Amino acid sequence: MIFTLIEPLQYEFFIKAMLCALLVGMLCGVIGVYIVLRGMSYIGHGLSHAIFGGAVVSSLMSINFFIGASVWGFVSAVLINLATKKKTIGADAAIGIITTASFALGIAIISKFKTFTRGFDAALFGNVLGITNADLIAVIFVTLFAFIVVLVFYKQLLFATFDYDVAKYYGVPVIWIDVIFSMTLAATIVVSMQVLGVTLIAAAVVIPAVVSRLLTNNFLHMLIFSTIIGGLCGLFGIYLSYYLDIASGASVVLFSSVLFIIALLYSSYKGRIKRTINIRKNKFHL
């Protein structure tokens, strides 16, 4: 029994994959809190598609994937942020237009130069078991960077997320905070692509944050819970994928979805208990 459980741990590539998934899960978890609370849940999905376009263009121009895709992602994130501020366009429409156009560009180039189609399977569907040392270093670097950003700009990010317009009246440099956040988000999506794939990143960004929101009404707790839940989803998702023999990205997302259902049931149950207590209290007071 124990041997069965530790069996995958004898493979170096699997340990590397687990470490990578743990870090990516934590990274998506912490960034996801700001995404969900800004009402931009779709951005993870959209930005990963946009970055796919950037990845294709950087491959065509023989530029390093991480550099090309990150710059492309950063520009897309800034454009989305700017378009979102324009009140006549909703955030969903802004994300939809900018990211789909970028994805379409990637597809157009692939269909034109069919030679590098194969290499992009991993970007589309994720290939955590094929993670290289360079990928792992990139994940470690971006995770550290993101946590430093969240720690150093904790107050500014919270204020700008809660009330963007008022934050500037209190001296928060909202434009710079947006730029730093867009940079962190773009880097997060780029390094997560190798693990989860373009098609599954959105869930990894959104689900841990939503699960945490269902569990707490406190921002700091939400940030901590989301990071832990994201990390656990990455870790157990990869572990389960070994036994169930399914794609690792899908396994991570399915595991997160199960946690979401449990949190939803728990939150409804807790809400019902609270309502019952309130009704009893009111009866008592009457």
Next chain:
Amino acid sequence: MLYRNQNDLSEILIQFDNVSGGYEGELTLNNINLVIQKGEFIGMLGPSGSGKTTLLKSVLGDIRIYSGEIIINGGNINKNELNIGYVPQLETIDWNFPITVRQLIEMGIIRTSKYFPWINKEEKLAVEAISNRLGLEELMNRQIRELSGGQQQRTFLGRALVSNPDVLILDEPTSGVDIRTKEEIMAILNSLNHQGVTILMTTHEINSVASQLPRVICLKNSIIADGSPNEIFTEENFYATYGAAVKTIDHDGSKFVIEML
């Protein structure tokens, strides 16, 4: 209840000198001349689009000034250095945001402590002090949605006041609340003003709020009238401000307005 100013009003805090301004080329404020003394309690009346919020935002430095100037503390300090406590309209707040009363009040510290991620002991004490002053000490760990209307407004006042602002600016603080909450909010503002806080607020409520204030400004892109309600609540001024006929009546030493529908 009539709110009377008990502060020494001898120091000019903000002065509008022929100010014209607005957003994106639109002229929302036209030739504004206005002096706000330290310790005043001022309400601004006017129809929607009359420039009330724009005037507040001009003090916050968020509109384009086309001509004239806004002088702060007699020109001694830059507008950006004026410590302003701003309370937005509560209707614009995302009440589902997972934030507690304590976390919201702590946000107000950001102006004085920009460079450190966490608040220090002194700032913690300031948060405790303001929460005690506003009667929020028992509610500090509650999420903002779990509060009554009055408690919510007090929490936002706490955020605005925690860094000891030079002026408190409120955008329709009594909008959308019941009579009791309105009374509670106005009593708190009056008490803060008696403690020396300068208050500038907008309101749509002529009888229940504006008529009780020591000074009211009627605005319709430019200043129509400025003075105590007893001085400026005239049928002519209201017609010029709102373009609607009203009747004014005296009751218990205050002037009130009856709409002629």
